[in-house]
Amino acid sequence: MDACFSAFDKDGDGFLNIEEFDGICKGLFRNDRGIVYSLDVHTLKHIFNIFDTKKDGLIDRQEFTMCWNKWIKTIIRPVNIFLIIDVQNDFISGSLNISNCSAQQNGLEVIEPINHLLDTVNFDSVFYSFDWHPIDHISFIENLSLRPLDSSSPIKANNAQLYDTVVFEGSPKIKQRLWPKHCVQDSWGAQLYKDLKVVDNAVKIYKGTISDVDSYSVFWDNKKLTQTTLGTQLAKLNATDIYVCGLAYDVCVGATAADALSIGYRTILIDDCCRGVDLNDIEKTKNNVVKNHGVIVQSNEIKTMVEGRDRRPELGYKLALEIEKSMEKENYK
Ligand SMILES: [Zn+2]
16 A cells, blocks of 8 residues: 555645546556546546545645545455346246337347356346236236225226236325236246256346336335345345346346445446346446446456456446545544
8 A cells, every 4th residue: 555655646645636636546446458537527527536535636645645545445355246137937938028018139148148147247146027916916917906096096997908007005105017917835836947057156136026016126125115135145144246138127226226326335237237128227227327426337247346456446436435424424423
């Protein structure tokens, strides 16, 4: 750390000014071929100000220690989690085969690139999620008559169609899209697709297990009333970077990526390892990830990122923002 500070303190005055800090960022944010990712001036200044805790326009050795421990170390040595979402029979060739949805995408196409990543990239941990519903689950159109609709529901029970959104009575009221019966616990449809590689020591996470509320995100149900074990397991591993992919892009993958970002994880969406339901919603999912400082990449970019040899500025900025948030919390205590 001291050597790094001294190397970048070009004028040797014992402080890093913003130009010298820019030198550190140029060293950090580059790919494995040494091509530097540009950081716009506004972002650079913001990051500099986060670590300039004394707000004197300079980073001293004490401030740099925090910057090193909380920021640079993670950028160079992230703890990488591969989260493979709902690659289950029903979404590929079963009752909720996504190729019947408006985007007409083929879920089978995610198997090969996901398996290739599992074979070639050394993630710290691999997670598989399962949509895992009881037979009386609220999301099944077959179960529409089991629960009364709220008077505010835009669609009434007698003319509700597949993929419509209705509102069920309750406190809270539950807005729910209607899907065909799918991923019933312990059924063939809920099994992972047979050709998907399952690695040793993988963690399996089950969601949507409560009858009266659906769960798109692998973290929480759609009302955030209950959570899966994902959050605590990631915390136990000191995870920093979450690579998400699977089915369906604009439903469970999108909701999981949004939650990962909101919790504060550096989040990477693997575009070619996802297939979805609706093209507009896939676009919205991507926009939401980028807007919240996640990145969208193709699977052939992952290996060098996981190895810390391709370091993206968006993810560095995301981490800096999280550090800023936690410092603000400390200051309010
Ligand atoms: Zn489901």
